[in-house]
Amino acid sequence: MGLSSADRVLMRPIQHEWQVNHRLALGSQRVDGSVRRAKEFVFGRGDFVEVAAYADIVSYWDTKSRSRKADIQYAPHEIIRLWSAADARVSANLDC
Numbered sequence: 001m002g003l004s005s006a007d008r009v010l011m012r013p014i015q016h017e018w019q020v021n022h023r024l025a026l027g028s029q030r031v032d033g034s035v036r037r038a039k040e041f042v043f044g045r046g047d048f049v050e051v052a053a054y055a056d057i058v059s060y061w062d063t064k065s066r067s068r069k070a071d072i073q074y075a076p077h078e079i080i081r082l083w084s085a086a087d088a089r090v091s092a093n094l095d096c
Contacts, residue, residue: 042081
């Protein structure tokens with residue numbers, strides 16, 4: 001899914017920090033609750049998803065501050081679409 005030009009301008013300063021260089025496990029939850037593998041094209045803007053992420057934590061000695069520091073990087077591992085945006089809107093309308 002492409003970003004709008006306004007979103008691309010806003011993302012430019014941090015874009016290098018948000019590159020995923022590994023294969024993600026993608027899935028879609030069905031009505032019966034089972035999860036099946038999915039391709040990236042089933043995901044759309046506004047979908048309700050569950051994201052499993054892992055943290056890469058590095059502890060190091062900072063010579064400038066002369067103290068121990070930690071660098072924490074989060075990366076997504078698995079993304080599961082629980083509801084599409086359209087299904088979420090229908091459910092919200094039924095609850096009213």
